Amino acid sequence: MGRKRTKSGKIRLAEVAELAGVSPITASRFFRNPEALSVAKRTRVESAAKELGYVPNLAARALASQRTEVIGVLIPSLTNNVFSDVLRGIYDASEGSRYSIQLSNTRYSILQEEKLLRLFLAQKPAGLIVTGIDQTAESRAMLEAADCPIIQIMEIGPHPVDMMIGFSHYDAARAAVAHLFAQGHRKIGFVGARMDPRVQRRLDGYVSAMKDAALFEQRLVVTTATPTSVTLGGALFVDLLAREPEIDAVFCANDDLALGVLFECRRRDITVPEQIAIVGFNDLEFMASAVPTLTSVRTNRYEMGRTAATMLIEAIEGRRPEQPVLDLGFKVIERQSSSSRHADSRPAAAGAGAGAVNKMVALPSTHD
Amino acid sequence: MGRKRTKSGKIRLAEVAELAGVSPITASRFFRNPEALSVAKRTRVESAAKELGYVPNLAARALASQRTEVIGVLIPSLTNNVFSDVLRGIYDASEGSRYSIQLSNTRYSILQEEKLLRLFLAQKPAGLIVTGIDQTAESRAMLEAADCPIIQIMEIGPHPVDMMIGFSHYDAARAAVAHLFAQGHRKIGFVGARMDPRVQRRLDGYVSAMKDAALFEQRLVVTTATPTSVTLGGALFVDLLAREPEIDAVFCANDDLALGVLFECRRRDITVPEQIAIVGFNDLEFMASAVPTLTSVRTNRYEMGRTAATMLIEAIEGRRPEQPVLDLGFKVIERQSSSSRHADSRPAAAGAGAGAVNKMVALPSTHD
DNA sequence: GTCGCTGCTGGTAGCGCTGTCAACGTTCCT
DNA sequence: AGGAACGTTGACAGCGCTACCAGCAGCGAC
Incomplete structure (x- = not known):
C-alpha cells in the first residue's frame, strides 16, 4: 500500500500496527481489550501508538x-x-x-x-x-x-x-411541612413557580400534609407556570399575603423563591422567623449565608x-x-428562618433509602 | 443485493433512494444540498424519507x-x-x-x-x-x-x-470604580475569588482606576484562589474590614460575593449604602431583588x-x-447599594463597541 | 451543424475501523 | 502420544455514507 497517511494527515490504526509489527486487527484489539494481547505485543502497540500520537477515529469505530x-x-x-x-x-x-x-x-x-x-x-x-x-x-x-x-x-x-x-419530592415536601408544624406553625402558605412535575409533587406533598392536619386551604397555595426567579418569589409572596394576611410560614418550592420571600419580608419589615417562617427547597449554597439563615430541604444533586x-x-x-x-433521600436543614417559636433543636427529619420507594408505592395517587 | 435493511433494522439511505426511484447518491444530495436536485426528484426523495422515517447515520456521514x-x-x-x-x-x-x-x-x-x-x-x-x-x-x-x-x-x-x-473586563471594572468615585466614595475595597484571567483583569482595571485617582493601596485588595460563593463573599469582606475598617465601598468581582458582603453587612449592622456601598459584577437576576437592591455591571452572557x-x-x-x-460591551446598573451619597442619577456608564478593543490595545500591559 | 456549456444524475471507490471466523501454537489432560 | 482446550493472532468483508468524476440531455453561440 502506497499511502502512509490518511488524506488529512492523520495517523491511522494501520500505521500504528505497521510500526508495532502486528496486524491492524491486533492493534485494534489493544484499544478495546488490551488483556487479550500478549504482554509483548501489548507494549509494542502501546509505544507505537504513543510515538505516532495516534488518536482513534470515532466515526469509523462507530460505523464498524x-x-x-x-x-x-x-x-x-x-x-x-x-x-x-x-x-x-x-x-x-x-x-x-x-x-x-x-x-x-x-x-x-x-x-x-x-x-x-x-x-x-x-x-x-x-x-x-x-x-x-x-x-x-x-x-x-x-x-x-x-x-x-x-x-x-x-x-x-x-x-x-x-x-x-x-x-x-412528595416525601421531602411532607417533611418540610412537618418541620414547620413542629415549630408551631399552622397557617403555612405554599409558593411555587414553573410547576413542572417535580414541583407539582412537592405541592402534592404539602397538600397532603396540610390535609392530614386539617389545615389545608386552597387560598394558601400560590403558584404560577412562569419560570422561577428571586423576584418572582417576592411577587408570589405578595399575592399570598393579599389572600391570607394571617399566614405564619411559607414553604417555597425552591430556594430562589425563598430568597425572594425573604427580601420581600425585609422590604415590608416583616420579621423572619418571628412573624413569618420561611423554608426553601434544594439547599443552594446561599441559604446558609442569608440573614437570617434560611431553612431548606437538602437534595444531593x-x-x-x-x-x-x-x-x-x-x-x-x-x-x-x-x-x-x-x-438518595433528602434532609431538612433547619436554620434560623424557621426555628424561633420553639428553641427545640432536635435532629432534622431525613428521607430514607429504599423505604421512601415503598412509601411512594403506598401512595399511588401522587405518581401517575 | 439481498438485504433490505441494516442488521439493526434501521432504514438506510439506499432504501429511501429505492423507494424514491433514484440512485443513492441523489438521495444523499437531497440531504446535503436540496437545491441541486430537480423539483420532481426532490419531492420524491422527501416523501420517501418521510414515509420510511429515515434518520441519517452520522457516523457513516462523518467517516465518508x-x-x-x-x-x-x-x-x-x-x-x-x-x-x-x-x-x-x-x-x-x-x-x-x-x-x-x-x-x-x-x-x-x-x-x-x-x-x-x-x-x-x-x-x-x-x-x-x-x-x-x-x-x-x-x-x-x-x-x-x-x-x-x-x-x-x-x-x-x-x-x-x-x-x-x-x-x-478591564474597562468594565474601571467603569464600576468610576461609578463609585462619582458617588463620592474613596476608600474602595476589592473582593475577588477564583482569580481566573478574567477576574484578574477586573482587578487590573480596579487597580488602574484607583491608581489614576491616587487612591490605590494594596491592603484594599482581598482575593483568594478558592472558588466563589456567597459565604466566601462574607468571609473575604470580614478580612477586608479587618485590614481597613475605614472602607466606604466594596467592588466585588462577581454577584455572589456581593450578596455575601450584603449579608455580612446586615449581620454586623453596617448600613448599605450609607456606611458602605456595594457593587457586584454580572448583574445576576437576584441583584435587582435584594434589599437594598444591588448595583452591578451587566454583561450580556x-x-x-x-x-x-x-x-x-x-x-x-x-x-x-x-x-x-x-x-458586546457592559453597563453599570446603578441601584440602591451604591447611590445614597449623591442623589445624582445620570445615565450609567456603558462599554463601547469596537472602541473598547482599541482601548485594550492601548493598554497592552493587561493582555499578554 | 458542431462545439462547449450548464444542470442534473449516476457509478465507482473508498473513509478507518471492527465483527466474525479460522488458524496457529502451546499447554494440559487422559 | 493423541487430542481437547485455551490463548493469541490474522484475513476478510463490510458498516452507511459521500467525494470524485463521468455521462447525458438540452441549450445557445459561432
Whole structure:
C-alpha cells in the first residue's frame, strides 16, 4: 500500500500496527481489550501508538461496531441551578471514561423530549440519562425498546424503565411541612413557580400534609407556570399575603423563591422567623449565608448526577448494579428562618433509602 | 443485493433512494444540498424519507465526508452561573441547526484545555468555541493550524485566533470604580475569588482606576484562589474590614460575593449604602431583588453564547461575518447599594463597541 | 451543424475501523 | 502420544455514507 497517511494527515490504526509489527486487527484489539494481547505485543502497540500520537477515529469505530460511545442526556432546563449541579456530576463521572456526553434541553416539554429521544436513539447511544418519570407513552415505549441502559434521574417512582436515581419530592415536601408544624406553625402558605412535575409533587406533598392536619386551604397555595426567579418569589409572596394576611410560614418550592420571600419580608419589615417562617427547597449554597439563615430541604444533586453516570457506565459495560433503583433521600436543614417559636433543636427529619420507594408505592395517587 | 435493511433494522439511505426511484447518491444530495436536485426528484426523495422515517447515520456521514457536524465547546466551569447563561445561548443557537454541541470542562486549567483541544481537534469538529484569550502556546498553535472556524468568547483582546466575542473586563471594572468615585466614595475595597484571567483583569482595571485617582493601596485588595460563593463573599469582606475598617465601598468581582458582603453587612449592622456601598459584577437576576437592591455591571452572557454559536455556524457554512471581533460591551446598573451619597442619577456608564478593543490595545500591559 | 456549456444524475471507490471466523501454537489432560 | 482446550493472532468483508468524476440531455453561440 502506497499511502502512509490518511488524506488529512492523520495517523491511522494501520500505521500504528505497521510500526508495532502486528496486524491492524491486533492493534485494534489493544484499544478495546488490551488483556487479550500478549504482554509483548501489548507494549509494542502501546509505544507505537504513543510515538505516532495516534488518536482513534470515532466515526469509523462507530460505523464498524454499530454503536457509539455517547451517553445521551435529556434535561428540561439549562438555566436552573439544580440541573447545573446534576450536570457537573454527570460530566465529572464521564471524564476519564471513554464515553462522551451529548446533552439536549427539553425545555420542560415532554413532546420535545419525545422528539429528542427519537433523534438520540437513532444514533445508537451507549446509554441514556433522562429526567423524571413523566414521559409520553410513545417515549416510554421507545425507552423500553431501546437496546441500551437507561437511567431516570431527579426522582423515583414505582415503574422504572430500567435504572432510576433520585428521591421522593412528595416525601421531602411532607417533611418540610412537618418541620414547620413542629415549630408551631399552622397557617403555612405554599409558593411555587414553573410547576413542572417535580414541583407539582412537592405541592402534592404539602397538600397532603396540610390535609392530614386539617389545615389545608386552597387560598394558601400560590403558584404560577412562569419560570422561577428571586423576584418572582417576592411577587408570589405578595399575592399570598393579599389572600391570607394571617399566614405564619411559607414553604417555597425552591430556594430562589425563598430568597425572594425573604427580601420581600425585609422590604415590608416583616420579621423572619418571628412573624413569618420561611423554608426553601434544594439547599443552594446561599441559604446558609442569608440573614437570617434560611431553612431548606437538602437534595444531593451533584451526587445524583455523578452516581447516575457511574451506574450507567457500569451497566453499559455489562456490570449491572444490584440495586437499580437508588433513593438518595433528602434532609431538612433547619436554620434560623424557621426555628424561633420553639428553641427545640432536635435532629432534622431525613428521607430514607429504599423505604421512601415503598412509601411512594403506598401512595399511588401522587405518581401517575 | 439481498438485504433490505441494516442488521439493526434501521432504514438506510439506499432504501429511501429505492423507494424514491433514484440512485443513492441523489438521495444523499437531497440531504446535503436540496437545491441541486430537480423539483420532481426532490419531492420524491422527501416523501420517501418521510414515509420510511429515515434518520441519517452520522457516523457513516462523518467517516465518508471526513468531517463532523459537531461544535466543540471548552468552558472552564459548569458550576458558575455565568457559564450556564452562556451555554444556554449556545444550545439555543445550535438547536434547529444541523450541528450538535460537544461540551468539555477545562476546570480553569489551561493545561487541561490543551489536552481537550487535542482530543477535539482529532475528531475534526465543524467549529470550536473556546473560553478566553489565555491559551498555552501549544494550544494557540493548534488553534491556528485547525482547519475549522474558531471563536473565542467571554472577553476580547488584541490577537484573535479567528473570531472573538466578549467585552473588556478591564474597562468594565474601571467603569464600576468610576461609578463609585462619582458617588463620592474613596476608600474602595476589592473582593475577588477564583482569580481566573478574567477576574484578574477586573482587578487590573480596579487597580488602574484607583491608581489614576491616587487612591490605590494594596491592603484594599482581598482575593483568594478558592472558588466563589456567597459565604466566601462574607468571609473575604470580614478580612477586608479587618485590614481597613475605614472602607466606604466594596467592588466585588462577581454577584455572589456581593450578596455575601450584603449579608455580612446586615449581620454586623453596617448600613448599605450609607456606611458602605456595594457593587457586584454580572448583574445576576437576584441583584435587582435584594434589599437594598444591588448595583452591578451587566454583561450580556446569554447573548454572547447565542451570538458566538450563530457566528460560528455562519462561518462553518462559508459566510464569514464582516466583523469577526465583536465587543458586546457592559453597563453599570446603578441601584440602591451604591447611590445614597449623591442623589445624582445620570445615565450609567456603558462599554463601547469596537472602541473598547482599541482601548485594550492601548493598554497592552493587561493582555499578554 | 458542431462545439462547449450548464444542470442534473449516476457509478465507482473508498473513509478507518471492527465483527466474525479460522488458524496457529502451546499447554494440559487422559 | 493423541487430542481437547485455551490463548493469541490474522484475513476478510463490510458498516452507511459521500467525494470524485463521468455521462447525458438540452441549450445557445459561432
